Amino acid sequence: MNKETLIAVKERIQPYIHRTPVLTSQLLDDLSGAKLFFKCENFQKMGAFKMRGAANAILSLSDEERQKGVVTHSSGNFAQAVSLAAQKLGVKAYIVMPKNAPQVKKDGVKTYEGEIIECESTPQAREATAEKIQNEKGASFLHPSNQDEVIYGNSTVAMELLEDHPDLDVVLAPIGGGGLIAGTALAVHNFATNCKVIGGEPMEVDDAYRSMISGKIETNKTFNTVADGLRTHLGDRNFPIIQKYVDKIIRVEEDEIIQAMQLIWERMKIIIEPSCAVPFAALLKNKEEFKNKKVGIILSGGNVDVKNLPF
Structure with missing residues (x-):
């Protein structure tokens, strides 16, 4: 996948999407020990990167x-x-x-x-x-996550993030069906230097983590996670990209997801859905790994039922 194709995709979809803001929080930087840049796809049209x-x-x-x-x-x-x-x-x-x-x-x-x-x-x-x-x-x-055109469209999230902050050390994204992290990995591979891509995944649905180890697409027996957007498994179009360009996947527990979600609501005053909190939870779990680094975090969406919050 070359730069020209991704740039063409970015220009093609421009009239139909928002260029979402990148927010920072001194308090969350202090808490995590890293410099954080949150790409807010919760402000995207219909409320998500999709x-x-x-x-x-x-x-x-x-x-x-x-x-x-x-x-x-x-x-x-x-x-x-x-x-x-x-x-x-x-x-x-x-x-x-x-x-x-x-x-x-x-x-x-x-x-x-x-x-x-x-x-x-x-x-x-x-x-x-x-x-x-x-x-x-x-x-x-149209497949939600396992189709080339969908993956290339998703790559524009990280492309915009890197235009705003070209010197990131790491980009963190949630991993469910694999369409967002595959697009993120393509963008980072083509438009960044010395930048890693790391996925956050719930322990309860850790099929991508297991797929990376076994080298084949694994599935889940249970779907018992608050992160309802991440209950799907990888596909044959996105898995090879993930294998090639994603550095690692960090798994997080349910209470860690809920805590991370609550922190963002309370400290940043923005609405995110549980799936969206998973990469931030992964960073908080492994603070040493990200210490003093510039970290982009993709907040994938904000479509949450406010009558039914996990906290």
Whole structure:
């Protein structure tokens, strides 16, 4: 993946996304012993970085493909991202969601004129339902994390961060489906020098950590984590990028995630979702490793049910 391609992607999606701010906090610097730069994708359109990948994926389709619409399966942020990106581009969006998806997320999809098709709450049911729509409508399938165009769109988060702060020593990102960290790794590889990429992952769903050790894509038996956005596993498009360019993955416990989330809410006065707190929790857990370093932290999103906070 070369610089030119990523720069072209960045220019292509520019009109459809926000360039999000990078915030700092002296108090959190003092607490961590590092110089922290928080890239705030919680301020992105629809509230998460997913808007970038969705916009790039739809913009990459031909006019003929766009006329037939797009389909994805997602219970959360990608569902809203595809709906909004499609709405802005005048494309029909079919969104397969499990019946038990949070109502707030269904409402979000409807706000952006996405058409919801409900299915049972299993990966098999999601895939089968999406495939049925593909066959019936001729719609193009968009994958939340395991598709090149989505990964390249996601890479623009770290590209912007590095434009603002080119001398970072480390960039930390959460790891769930792998689409964000793969994009981050591509950006750092192409646009930074001597900068590491480190993933934060919940101990309860540590499939990426195990995949890095075994050399093949591992899955999870349980999904018992507050970080609901990280319950998915890696894919064949993003895993090779992660293997090649991600230095390590740090696992964190549930109480560490909640504590990190609460710190950001209280100290920075911003709303982030639990998945988003995982890389900051990883840094706090391994302070020695990051001591006196300049660290970029990607705050991936802020779509949280405020009536149901973990603290």
